[in-house]
Amino acid sequence: MLNDPMVLTPISDAPQAEPEKRVRDRGATEKAILNAAKALLAEEGFQNFGINAVARKTGCDKQLIYRYYGGLNGLVDAIGADLGTWVKDRIPEDTGGMFLLTYGDLMERLSLLFLQALRDDPLMRRIVAWEVSENTEQVRRLSEARSKALANWLERMRGSLTPPKGVDAVAVNAILIAAIQHIVLSASAGGQCAGLALKTPKDWEKAETALKRIVRGVYG
Amino acid sequence: MLNDPMVLTPISDAPQAEPEKRVRDRGATEKAILNAAKALLAEEGFQNFGINAVARKTGCDKQLIYRYYGGLNGLVDAIGADLGTWVKDRIPEDTGGMFLLTYGDLMERLSLLFLQALRDDPLMRRIVAWEVSENTEQVRRLSEARSKALANWLERMRGSLTPPKGVDAVAVNAILIAAIQHIVLSASAGGQCAGLALKTPKDWEKAETALKRIVRGVYG
């Protein structure tokens, strides 16, 4: 008898702006939470990433995040699981009509593809920034998923091409990838990196030219 | 009469571990706050960097931070002011007994010096991580101070050497610096970067060798 909901209905008989037929569908809710989390991370970064913010963005109660994902950690894991498909979705597999005859051809192409893909994907940028900013269990798992996907992609694209003799390709490529990631992060955060402006397309052309030159310098 | 402090003294008559003759000295307190802030930033990163944390670390009331520095922004500015001297303190000016005959000689040397300096300075690492993670007024000021100091150092060390014709040295150097910064940040956060382990001295030798090769590749 107490708190009989019927006595409250007249209160809201004003024309509701959003009736929002929220169907009861766990699957849909889970997806909504995941998408909201990814969007939130992409837009706001990891600073304001938390249970409350995700729930707010999803438009549901945070309790559901605990129930369905076991808290923020589980949710981050779910994001990580999605990440495996990132490279596949984001980076073209074809060679853009080029014939990649040498390892240098390959790495030049891959560098530019990776640069572009990262520039185009705010979520991935946020994750990379997160990776270098703290070292928690959450980040570690995300990071692992990302690095694995990236390594697979590199390996797959490599085909039968081999790096020049006497060059530690793993180390060199790590540095190249580091450079690309940091350039993109810097640009995204402050529009420049070490005195090099990175705003206009022309700026980026300069950066790409320099990157190509560097790649060609090591790999010929 | 109310709240007479004398009635409370018996509570803390246990042997105090730190009597800490805190003399009343504004200058010393200001320094203590600044040092605590820098230490806190270096140790914990920017995540937990705030008024309360700094005050706790300093062992004083946060009110003093407002009074002496006008809040966290002013404190960050003070840290930034210190930063100008970083390069001078941290990176040796001499050439390590080498004769730097070419621009390639120079950049190889500078790259390794910068790498080492960054590896050795946790505060600077945190700041770099901060720079690529958010874009607030605080960070922008810190970032500016750092980048200015770095540019000055580069210019000073360059002397009369000039880059090879046809190479956009600004862009190339930006990428090199980006690579170094990211490599160090990655190592610091996760002990590896893009599949390259970065823990043991041997790991770092590999990275340095690769870096040298890259520098020589562009600059000869």
Place this chain on the structure above:
DNA sequence: TTTATTTGTCACTCATCGGTGAGTAACAAC
């Protein structure tokens, strides 16, 4: 229909944050 389970909401605790106003303790000038 009655019952049980799933789905979602609400209301709360506890901790910590940035920020502020008012008060206390030391020291200098008189």
Place this chain on the structure above:
DNA sequence: GTTGTTACTCACCGATGAGTGACAAATAAA
């Protein structure tokens, strides 16, 4: 001493964070 200034502390505010237990409502099972 008394007075006034400076250095410093304390106690509180509102907001927001993570996390939890209880309850309402829709749906499925009986």
